């Protein structure tokens with residue numbers, strides 16, 4: 645899943661691809677490098693990012709979504725607002741990537757179901773709590789998300805779970821989640837992992853966001869070994885090579 649942030653302030657690539665022509669070029673490059681999905685987001689979700697209205701979010705997205713969809717690669721819309729999801733799905737996006745797992749906008753589950761779309765339900769918290777059993781919290785959150793999806797009529801085969809690396813967790817809790825990732829298979833759904841260029845990598849390697857590709861590859865290769873089905877990354881070609889090597893070893897089709 646290649647990341648296409650059409651935002652001025654995304655933590656690692658804000659402002660680089662927010663002009664429509666630049667966004668389209670970046671989308672083409674990620675497809676050429678082997679992206680299976682393009683994830684388009686109009687609002688930075690980094691900790692402390694200012695909230696963006698649905699109108700402003702769509703103003704950023706509108707010039708890009710339709711043209712990226714026309715490139716032919718499946719598109720996911722990275723939004724927790726049902727109105728933004730509805731607009732993108734109407735233009736042909738096929739996945740909603742909800743960093744609040746259907747639990748922020750009460751209209752989101754129905755919006756996904758009505759469009760027959762797939763949904764990524766990501767674990768999130770308003771604030772990190774170092775004393776929390778983070779895996780238990782993720783389990784509870786996933787159970788709520790799956791209940792909402794079920795109630796709305798979203799087919800089970802269109803549901804994906806994501807432990808939300810870097811969201812409402814201490815750095816150590818991110819490592820715990822990755823170390824015990826295989827425990828999340830008990831929910832019976834494909835797992836998505838997105839650690840690309842994130843703070844937990846900087847915490848170990850002491851490098852800035854633009855210098856975290858090798859660390860991202862290491863984290864994502866371990867996630868693949870632990871059964872992650874989708875990797876969300878900024879750098880598609882390096883991750884595609886890693887995925888192909890993993891598939892050769894695990895003898896699975898990628």
Ligand SMILES: Nc1nc2ncc(COP(=O)(O)OP(=O)(O)O)nc2c(=O)[nH]1
Pocket residue numbers: 647649651653654655656685687688689690722741742743764766806808809836837838839876
């Ligand atoms: N499903 C899913 N979606 C996500 N969306 C945004 C970010 C944050 O990363 P990025 O998009 O690079 O930064 P920003 O939110 O600042 O645009 N991480 C995830 C993630 O881990 N999983």
